[in-house]
Amino acid sequence: MTKRPFSKDILHLENIDEVIDMICEKLREDVYKRFRRYGGVIGISGGIDSSVTLALAAKAFGPEKLLAIMLPETDSSPESELLAIELADKFGVKSIVENISGALEGFGCYKRRDEAVKNVIPEFNPATDKMKVIIPEEFVNKNLPPVHFVSVILKDGTKKRARLPLKEYLQIVAASNFKQRSRANMLYYHAEALNYAVIGTPNKHEVQQGFFVKYGDGAADVMPIGNLFKTQVYQIAKHLGVPDAIIQRTPTTDTYSAEQTQEEFFYQMPFEKMDLLWYGWENNYAAEEVAPVMEMTAEQVNNIFKNFARKKQTTEYLRTPPLHDYYIKKQLVKM
Amino acid sequence: MKEKIRSFIAEITFNDSSLIKDDTMIFDEGIFDSMGLLGLINFIESEFNVLAEDSDLQEENFGSVERIVAFIEKKQTQAA
Known part of the structure; x- marks a missing residue:
């Protein structure tokens, strides 16, 4: 076809x-x-x-x-x-x-998260300040895996942000x-x-x-x-x-x-654009064919295709159900 | 230094270190994800006392073993 x-x-x-x-x-x-x-x-x-x-x-x-x-x-x-x-x-x-707030309190969800935020922004007060995890715009499309920052809005409106080290990123x-x-x-x-x-x-x-x-x-x-x-x-x-x-x-x-x-946290591009580019990548369209339609250069499209491939590969663990084929009983063969 | 970096990358990505050449593009090959990069930043800080600033996070500094070595050497020279 x-x-x-x-x-x-x-x-x-x-x-x-x-x-x-x-x-x-x-x-x-x-x-x-x-x-x-x-x-x-x-x-x-x-x-x-x-x-x-x-x-x-x-x-x-x-x-x-x-x-x-x-x-x-x-x-x-x-x-x-x-x-x-x-x-x-x-x-x-x-x-x-x-x-579910009570269950989350019981698990220590907020306490554990806020402790990690405070490790990188000590003045963060969870009772009065707000926080989120972001990938700053200057780190988008750099052909690097996403680098996450924590961004805090203090009570007086001041914004602070800091790059998350591995331990704190994982804990959050x-x-x-x-x-x-x-x-x-x-x-x-x-x-x-x-x-x-x-x-x-x-x-x-x-x-x-x-x-x-x-x-x-x-x-x-x-x-x-x-x-x-x-x-x-x-x-x-x-x-x-x-x-x-x-x-x-x-x-x-x-x-x-x-x-x-969702765009600032994860996808890094508007979904209308992402839909088409993902479709192009998934269906093996050449970057040269996709680029003029998207009003981009073939190199930009190729970089995004590479990013998609990396995302799919590095998240395979999430889509994999529990593995259980560790012991396979040998079939009895009639002699 | 080069071998230490190569072994670290091999260890955290479960790859054989012989597969990671000096010029293997570790991000292009899908060897590294966010956690790999963050782990590498931690490693060069603890092992070589080199702090990567936000502006240092570029493919030209972290894209391959030889680029990482060059980056560390540049930083160490600047600090000396």
Whole structure:
């Protein structure tokens, strides 16, 4: 089969109803027939991915077979919860709130994270200041792995930032990951109590580039948008009637106390651009063909392709399920 | 110095040190990720007393064994 010429419209879903029907059909097949679960539980955040996942699942199973759960904690934006409620109401799905701050306090999530921040910015006071982890713009597209900094906004508005040494970087990430893992625990509690499946919300970029927490938001039984590009997720959102306030919102991590977009934390480029470049890389389009469409040089495209390859390779661990083939019983051979 | 750096890279990336040539581009080959780079920064600080400033974090200083050696030597000369 010959490849379609690379263009800006290459990811546009022409037959969107067919795509939605295909996803819904497979969801019913997997959840009902394969896993023998009666419905689905979804963690909703007021973000575009969980909203589209809920809209698709509501269409696949019917709203009465879904439970939407908001899982806020101390650092969550209050706006997220309001949008999540609006979404669940719009699709007629029952929603509940499970605040996980107590569990996180118990795990020492905030204490462990803040201790690492204080090691690099001693004046940081978690009671009054806000923090986030960033990759500064000057470190983007340097053909180096991402270099992470902690950025703090002090009570008086002063901003301070410092490069994270290995120990502190790992401690902040490990402590913050309690959030996604505590959410997964709560989702599985409700799923098991109802004999439902957990419907995961990561999109294709999150899965392929490893922007998820293993056994956190990466813990689910099915991931209906796991093979969809972000622009396709938006296209489905509009088609299925996801509230405009959610569609218009800039995707955030909603993980640290300071506001942070996904672009500044991880992806380092707008998702419209990333979708096309990832598609080009994944489907072996030559940088020379992609570059004019993207209004970039072939060298810039090649650097981004190299970055994608590195991200995919270095995050393989996250996508790998537990390995268990350590002992293989020898087959008995009749003599 | 070169061998110490080569062994360190080989050890933290689980590669055979003979595969890491002086001019192997460690980022291009997918040998190194963020953690590898941070580990390397720690290593040259503790082993050679060389502090990498934010502005030093460039492929030309960290991209290969020979570039890392040149970077350390430059820093040591500047400090002397």
